[in-house]
Amino acid sequence: MRLTDAMRSVFVELLVHGPLSRAEAARRLALSPSALTKVTKPFIEAGYLREQAAGEGTATVGRPSQPLEVDASRMSFIGIKLTADELFAVRTDLAAAVQAETSRPLIDHEIDNVLGQIVQAIEDLTGEDLTGGGRPPLAAVGISLAGTATPDDPVVHTSPFLGWSQLPLARLVEEAVGVPAVLDNDVRALTRVQQWFGEGVGHSAFALITVGAGIGCGLVVGDRLVTGQSGAAGLVGHLAIDDRGPMCELGHRGCARAYVSSPAIRRSVAGTLDRPELTFEDCLALARDGHPVARRVLDEAGSALGQVVATVANITGPELVILSGEAVHMYGVCADAFQTALARHTHWTSTPVRVVVKPFAFNEWARGAAVTALQHQLLHG
Template sequence: MTSLASGESVFTIVLSHGPLTRAQIAGRTGLSAAAVTKAVRPLMAAGYLVEGPGEGSRALGRPATLVRVDAGAAFFVGVKVTGDEIIAVLTDLCCRVRAAARLPLTGRAPERVLPVLTELVRELLTEADGFGVAVRGLGIAVSGDVDVDSAEGMVRYSPFLEWREVPLAGIAGTATGLPVTVENDVRALTVAEQWFGAGVGLDSFALVTVGAGIGCGLVVHGRVVSGAHGVAGELGHVSIDPDGPPCYCGNRGCVEAVAADPAIVRAVREVTGRPVTTPAEALELARAGDRGARQVYAAAGQAIGRAIGSVVNLLGPERVVISGEGLAAYDLFADGIRDAFAAAAFGTAAQCDVVTRPLPFEEWARGAAATAIQSFIGSATSATPVTSKEQSGVHQ
């Protein structure tokens, strides 16, 4: 492990669990005391980590020295782009939201989205000026296939935005003057949940989002998984019925073709003959007791439950968190999810903790800010390799 990776690991541990003593950091990361010191040193020199005596340790004699993140040392902007609007937040280094703003979109083409995004970022830069803290990075979360290893932050394909090969980080960086990190929106939200939400302290968990699409973020051995080609976790395009409805990806019976909002609206319209055009209208019809509409939601729940069962069988996460705007209809498909999951999960995999967690889009934007913080801390950490003796751990 290089000190670059060690620095990111140490920062994340202190951010999520701190303040901590250096010994506690070593215990949580598996690094030796020497490796912790080497990882902490550049972050302290830059002012991002600070230390001081902890409270409540007087009875032990010498007060423990705790390391913590200095929240006010830097600010960041996080942006979530949907098909209809852009939501942006200003956060501190602890990823606490200091200000938020949103603006509607008049179109989904990049030339329509970028001016709105730039306007929101400038508004939050003005807010940061009021705090007297510099903004060090911009994180942008979009749906679809994002090449996180591309220098241009390339959005390979975003079906909801109808984007292909858009070098978003390069364009946004030129427009805003900030270092830009671009990430898939579900993976960005997964980072936020790992740091501050339902995934804190877990070695492995999955975040399944239900709404305009069906997404899945995966954490394995404490790290968010993006895969070799950046498309790990595409749960929405797992085919559960080869004879099912067609999906825009070209296959049939994908989870997204059954359980995403557009699929539900389309199916409710077909089975009821009503001119339903929005998820809210479909939901209202089902809640009014329409049998056909309720059957559509039940089928959606079964599709989601089977998909979650597949994730649990393959990866064995400690927890599955269900979130997304589609949770507004959770009461209608909860039984379907539970029954299908129980049938699909193999053996003790059925003991996986499955929870729901409604999250507003500001939390998705906060996740985008978290990815910007990750990039920033990575660049702020020395790349000098840690020796094999230093990384051997404290339990020797």
């Protein structure tokens, strides 16, 4: 099916905001009822859109037509997240619901070996038959990693911990599996999930801040995901907080990462107490129990995170900030320090931004990569 711009707009509107009555869809897209009918007809005939079954939703008996919705089962996508030592992959439907997942160790970062693992993971998730074999056909593959990569460029520019630069990974995957493949920065891929299927729906400006091994930041401004030059937007991880603070891995004294990342928190508590066996979770538990050293480290972490969020909010003016990532549960241990710092560093003419804390499951990273593939396919494919 050849897609016009109007067809893409209608389909995305129904995917993100549907089910919608025809009148509501036409109103949202500023189309006449007859134009909407013309645009939706090919999708309905091909089975991508359908009328919600009678009795479902809010439609009342006797109305001439039921709300329109996307049949999410008609296409599948694969998302792959690469870390330094493991590959995580999921298969999703058109609505980003995870249908299956798998993971594989990465023994090294030799491209042939990594490519072999990517192909294996895709075969695991599609039953070796890339045309579907009874399942909906695989439309595209998304691959995300920490580093500079964007969906409109097949090349990983830099990924320090994979040791790659200028690697045409998307092209290599496409050649190996025969379906379109796109790359993305991992935090921006997560931001896309929130934009179309999460807390960001209905907001034209929001930020996603992730905490875990580092600090990530994805930005949507004016309904567009901000990528910046070569995908370099949102690098808040080493923001200066206090030049008397602890040191990060790169030797910055008192940067945000040195306060907030889970390895830094663990290092500070375990180092001060001379208890190298303590895990990050142990440190959270000690702080929760009021242990003074752990309490101080977590308060400082919360305070630094509040300053990061206020700084992002001051610069981009988001309607909300979503906090997520592997270590986001630390928020429960340092919320007071976070809120105090957020209020203190928010510009005096603004009220502190609304913050939503989103629990995190590790397969969200791979799901993000699937949504990168899905967005790219629907908007540009």
